[in-house]
Amino acid sequence: NAGVTQTPKFQVLKTGQSMTLQCAQDMNHNSMYWYRQDPGMGLRLIYYSASEGTTDKGEVPNGYNVSRLNKREFSLRLESAAPSQTSVYFCASSEVEGGNTIYFGEGSWLTVV
Amino acid sequence: DQQVKQNSPSLSVQEGRISILNCDYTNSMFDYFLWYKKYPAEGPTFLISISSIKDKNEDGRFTVFLNKSAKHLSLHIVPSQPGDSAVYFCAAWGGGADGLTFGKGTHLIIQP
Numbered sequence: 001n002a003g004v005t006q007t008p009k010f011q012v013l014k015t016g017q018s019m020t021l022q023c024a025q026d027m028n029h030n031s032m033y034w035y036r037q038d039p040g041m042g043l044r045l046i047y048y049s050a051s052e053g054t055t056d057k058g059e060v061p062n063g064y065n066v067s068r069l070n071k072r073e074f075s076l077r078l079e080s081a082a083p084s085q086t087s088v089y090f091c092a093s094s095e096v097e098g099g100n101t102i103y104f105g106e107g108s109w110l111t112v113v
Numbered sequence: 114d115q116q117v118k119q120n121s122p123s124l125s126v127q128e129g130r131i132s133i134l135n136c137d138y139t140n141s142m143f144d145y146f147l148w149y150k151k152y153p154a155e156g157p158t159f160l161i162s163i164s165s166i167k168d169k170n171e172d173g174r175f176t177v178f179l180n181k182s183a184k185h186l187s188l189h190i191v192p193s194q195p196g197d198s199a200v201y202f203c204a205a206w207g208g209g210a211d212g213l214t215f216g217k218g219t220h221l222i223i224q225p
Binding site (some may be wrong): 004031033035040041042043044045048050056058090092094100101102103104105106107 | 122145147149154155156157158159162202206210211212213215216217218
């Protein structure tokens, strides 16, 4: 019972490099999200996709792009990584469009040097 | 401005005693509230929720209380166990497409 799966688990990037975080869910959920977690800041929404074919900015979208490839997959891309993007990234999904109970992946630890 | 506030960054409780985690919110449009539990190096996991039409919801050792007039909710854990040591996030939903709004979390430490 995989739930929400995200890759890679750990990544070190140099400033200016690009990378894509992959996320897939097998629960047939409509909505998917990308959050970042920083010390003392809680979970902040980067982008979300309320349903297949739509994406919208969250609280902290600058420096990121997303793609809702299909109902299962939602990727997060850093075009030119900056040290301020060092964080833990969580993908999540929910059955109901826009909420209400969301389920998280295991997290991706990203360090930008 | 923070719409969901957890004012205690950490809380230490003795094993067997009651743990009470607090959460305040400012947005009166929120009508569904959740608590998530997070261990280090893992993703947050859903713990318990409550709808705004209720003032209490219980699940085993976990009870969530909602005071709508005060815009306050709390999570009670009785009795507290070592495995309860984790970060607890309060979250709220106002029906929008952007999902949940989270507090900054409270680190609960259960001491033997």
